[in-house]
Amino acid sequence: MQISRYSAPEFDPYGDTRQTDTDDGWLAPVATGPLAAVLSLPGSKSLTNRELVLAALADGPSLLRTPLWSRDSELMVEGLRALGTRFERVAGAGGFGDDLVVTPAEELTGSTTIDCGLAGTVMRFLPPVAALALGPTTFDGDEYARKRPMSGVVEGLRGLGVDLDDDGRGTLPFTVHGTGRVAGGPLEIDASASSQFVSALLLSAARFERGLDLRHRGERVPSAPHIEMTVATLAARGVAVAEPEPGRWVVEPGRIRALDVDIEPDLSNAAPFLIAALVAGGSVTITGWPRTTTQVGAQLADLLPRFGARVELAGDRLTVHAPEPGADGGRGIRGVDLDLSEAGELAPNLVGLAAVAESPSIITGIGHIRHHETDRLAALAAEINGLGGRVTELDDGLRIEPARLHGGPWRAYADHRMATTGAIVGLAVPGVVVDDIGTTSKTLPQFPELWERLRS
Incomplete structure (x- = not known):
């Protein structure tokens, strides 16, 4: 799908001159119904x-x-x-x-x-x-x-x-x-x-x-x-x-x-797939989930219920169920107030979830992710706001307020977490085009295939 002549936000983590044209990107699949997916993931x-x-x-x-x-x-x-x-x-x-x-x-x-x-x-x-x-x-x-x-x-x-x-x-x-x-x-x-x-x-x-x-x-x-x-x-x-x-x-x-x-499955790489259950409805199960682990991604089992999900661990299978729909027919995703100082790598995907929630969120303790693959706070604010969102940068985090998002280009900044966050937003918002989904090869080369498998 070709996207052309859009006005990009001023922020550029690379300090390069902004381009107003994009090459063909990856059109993020949109949820067409509740999920019932069971997936296995590669190692951590x-x-x-x-x-x-x-x-x-x-x-x-x-x-x-x-x-x-x-x-x-x-x-x-x-x-x-x-x-x-x-x-x-x-x-x-x-x-x-x-x-x-x-x-x-x-x-x-x-x-x-x-x-x-x-x-x-x-x-x-x-x-x-x-x-x-x-x-x-x-x-x-x-x-x-x-x-x-x-x-x-x-x-x-x-x-x-x-x-x-x-x-x-x-x-x-x-x-x-x-x-x-x-x-x-x-x-x-x-x-x-x-x-x-x-x-x-x-x-x-x-x-x-x-x-x-x-x-x-x-x-x-x-x-x-x-x-x-x-x-x-x-x-x-x-x-x-x-x-x-x-x-x-x-x-x-x-x-x-x-x-x-x-090597255990990568639990942080499980984040976009488990979050998909909240965005699309239904459930997503990840197999091979360890009972005990030092991986930060294990915190998803405690974090996602704060957004309204129901989580169950049966043997080595972790399943996330979508929240009950809201009274107005919405997704029922709640806003949150989170300190993610111990789990900063989960922040981009959780910010993507907060962008489609029905109440405001404040996610803090993540000032250090300005120095990850890109300045993730500035990049998240730029991309979500570019789709009509309302995200404000804080000293060590972001404030995300409900907004009606629309389709458009989503830049990955050569950052795998930014690319998967674009996929999360695109699951809820038709027409989101991630410019470089291939950057997910940094930690999960199979991401596009697994993401498509969610709906099959």
Whole structure:
């Protein structure tokens, strides 16, 4: 479908000149009746990329079952391969691609360049690994990757005595001059811009000669459950992380055990599909839902009822049922007042849901998502308001008021969460055209196919 000559909002996260013409985009399917969908999802990106790093640093080969195959995970594989790790794809039984055997290098070697794309896990988790390699490793990525915060990793590695050349930018591109060893020891960083700064250092810490005694200074660390995930994956491989006080993590030096791992489905990627039940009516079931997990997406089971949904967990199947219709025949979706400081990655999709709710919403605690794949607060406000919405930016969140939305272009900004949010809005609003649905390949290449399957 061709959309042309529209007036775009002034905001542009990339700082480029706005285009008033678009190429063909993806016309978001509109709900034509209640859903009754049952879906399985690929593995977690957050878990896959943590396990890839740990497997590369382990004391023997590891088997990763049902890993996520996406742009982010494949960039991680290629980055580790460049440092000497060996990978072998083997037939898997999960239905979403091969399993993966990871064999650590006898000695990590640099003298290479690593493409980070727009993957925060790659640009943050791999520099400490490169510091353990022998030789220089240059890191760079997509255009917007150069704007993503990196100070915690850059300052952290320098604080550990690693030679890192960034020409004073504190962002990509930079070169880590690895010597094959990192002394480790006490370190203080400001991780208030990203919990990944903490995870990046913890993942490699057991390989440092003195381990790591890491302290956070500054405001609270966002998305703390992601640090809990890192600690849990380390513990499973025999690396104990002590937390003697809030904002402090202590890792003793030692081996990282080889391990065969089953990767859980990505629960954050389940968000648009579960939200679809509220927007279209009916129900959506996700199979393989874990009873216990460190994934942030598990909070959907508690968050969606606040919008009016009914949620049930039976065995490994989580089902979301639509709210009862409102007295006026509306969808019955309630506005909410949410603090999503621990679950910022769910915010874009939940804001999309709030945009079609019947009462106002305020979603806060998410100022840090201005520094994700794009400035997500500004992008969400721009795109929803461009369709007739009423979204106001706050210091650390958004206010969303009910409005009659209309069709039109929806820009993804090379951000997978923005693309899936456009699909959510388009489920309720005819004529929403997402300019780059392909950007969902970052974490869920099968998204368009699975989204179409909702209605079948």
